[in-house]
Amino acid sequence: MKFDNMLAEVNGFGRFQLMTILLMVIPRITLPFHFLANNFLAAYTPHHCNTSSLDDGGIFKNLSQAERLVVSIPVQEDGTPSSCQMYSEPQYHLLFNSSNITELPTVPCQNGWVYDHSTFISTLATDWDLVCDNRRANRTTATIFFIGVMIGAAVFGYLSDRFGRKRILLVSYILTTIFAYASALSYNFAMFAVLRFCTGVGISGISIITIVLCIEWVDIKHRTAVGVLMSLDWSCGTCFLPVIAYFVRDWRYLTAVLTTPLFLAMATWWWLPESARWLISNGKVQRAHFYLSKCAQMNGREQFMADLKPEVLSKVILVEDDKRKYSYLDLFRTPRMKRVALLTGIVWFAVTCTYYGISLNVTGFGVDIYLTQFIYGASEVPAKLFIYLSLDRLGRRLNQAGTLFLTGVCILCNMFIPSDKGAIRTAVGALGKTCAEAAFTTVFLYTTELYPTVMRQNGLGYCSFIARFGVSVSPLILVLEEVWGHLPSTIFTLVAFAGGLSASCLPETTNVRLPETIEDVEQTRRRSISPSEEKNPQYV
16 A cells, blocks of 8 residues: 555545645745845835035035035936935035036045935835945845755755654744844844844745645645645735835834744644654654544544554555665765756756846836735736646646746847837746746646655755755846846846756656655656546555
8 A cells, every 4th residue: 555545545635634734824924025025124215425514504504405415415317316425515506507517526425324214214224324335235135045045945954854844844933933033133234144044044944844744745636736825825925025014114123023923833833743754754653643543533534544553554655774864965876866856956946047037137017116026926826827727737847847948938039129118028027937937836846746755855955955046146147237238138048948958857747656765766667646546545
């Protein structure tokens, strides 16, 4: 008897599975909160030099605020006051004649800056003057966070395969909460950067463990629905984030509010089940029997587990050594595992690199930051609906490869659309972002199905590590626009095509049992399960 047959007998998509999914929604909703929070935490607000140092006690103090700006702040080409320069002394003649101002001497801001607080009460930039020469420091906050996520993916992937999904998930809850609240209390940028890095490490565990825990409890025919359903957490969180940020415009309070759902997640953690697949693979058959019995009881299938002895479970998933501890090195020890690891690494890099590359390069909708962020989140829903309808019909491999190829085609097409065709460029860019989001939705489910139970978290942790590297590289690729205007688009197109080609070389996993061991992956063929076989618990 295979585990998937046993899971079908206790109902692989009943009240027990729905409860698990709903409990996962609470922590997963915080993922886009923190992953995209930098748009609001480190937002720039209009600013100009503080000109109080020019007050000589004479004419200057009698001028209105508008007049003071005219005589003390040079005007940029777009007609707005300069953000980083001021006149070395008041230019009173500009009140009467402003036609010739090119030769007037200017100096960098001498006494700090004055900020416009109409949109944000406070941000990292306004609190620590991360503008002008310090602007680069403000831009690094997102990179620092994602480096933490990258490191956390490797750490939590290994730990959850060694010590269990549930236990390490609680560690992730606690670490994220502690470091996020501590970052809100930071008194300088260096302290914030370190704590933001640690927050990224902690939240990475939530990202990769929750999806695996849910997929391992769901039967074959419902894996697609659950994979897409859980990805909607991201879209919903992306829509909720600007709403929360609109009402909480101080970055410290916003950080605290965005982290608050994790307290509820910790309170409901007690009701989460451990993965029965992981327990059996690690020789913990008594605990596996306990959780399977709870599943059967909640789903109204008590009789099946009443007749099943715990000792039988040890034969459901056969491993060479149930005391063996797996590591990332096992991803590259055997030929087929090595092939899967290399190909999925390329796919994940391509998915994240192009997704964030498009997101950072697509022309906005011409509305404020809150509405723009909301529209971006809402626009991802059609992509997920398409993937839900096509994953079982077209298969994982064709969807993964196809969406990446289409992403590359959209980027390529935008290179040849004239810059004055703004509406068309935006539409094609938005279509590319939709395809990239479809690829992102597919890759989580596809990767979870490719790796065996004994290495699933290690595999997803490794892929997530590669993915965050792709995220970090995206902004650097965009900078290459200074070398040649189309160079970033050319690179993103080639990366997308490389990812699509790699995905086409991966095995299909639609209606196929989840592999339990490395030996399962090394088999030449893995046969699909027909509906009649899935219902027959004696099928081996």
